[in-house]
Amino acid sequence: MTDQPPNPARSSFAIDVPDALLARARAGDRAAFEQLYRWFERPVFTLALRIGGDREEARDVLQETMLKVIGRIGEFRGSNGSPFWGWLRQIAINEALMRLRRDKRLAQEVGIDDTDVFSEDTAPPPPAAADAALLQRAMANLPAATRSVLWLYHAEGYTHEEIAGLMQRTPSFSKSQLARGTRKLRTALAIEEDLHA
Template identity: 75%
Template structure:
């Protein structure tokens, strides 16, 4: 969950990064069979990564139908390109697959640019990126409703930074923007998310 990746206070040293939901080990033997085109290993890979791909796509795109489309497009590309994966430099298979999923989700947002949106400058100073939202964030349902009310681009920055551990430089490259844009959206999104969670907690308390 997004909130679990944040430390319990605003000022302590950074906590160790929370493992990505994609960090699923795939045996070399299984990968070799998949690269050879065997159907059963490809189906196993699909089952292992179906949930993290769908969750990431849902958090970024905000709609289940869009997330299902991203899942399908991601897995089709994984199947088509799995022969290209060589794990150079010790890069894990899950990281390669996650990159495809993120690219597909962001491509979906770019195709629907009118719905993407981002939070404008709210005149506040940059917030502590590790600041913890209110206790209501521990409730997954409240968090999901609050996230859904954020602009898609802002929501994507929050999820990639907090849940998947991407840096601002990496997010900027993925979104074809600047690191400053990523930092500003994270700060504005964090403030807005805190406010929305307080509203959700009050309405459902």
């Protein structure tokens, strides 16, 4: 069985950036950087907010991410057909997780119980029909590590192995947090789980 999310979502970062715009940005064209900022502002902010849970911190992650993109744009080569948006998303994730590690929130909020039950085909979070504001509040109440795993797995389409690498943990940690977070969301949203589905 492969370790893929049930229905990998298309990342909000998946914006096709024209080669001409990238060339202008590499040449230091300010208008090109402004265009990139406008295109990626919302995806970076949303990802940072979902991982960190704090709007002010999400703004800081957005600024740091875009400053790193500007400073390192010459490093992006697009080798093996990798898109610019994937490179930028990786910078944003690293920045958001680095802040959690620095604040020691990844380590202190999550106690891992080896007996924690998880399933390879853990059901996705509640359907999109659920009240978005209620879901957002429920996500905000989860520990940072759990919230991060849920977001990276369901919204960004990362595998448990990839999440483990990003968070410097094991795939079992990712699976455990996904199961735990899904259960907590279901409880918070009072959604009955259909065991016979």
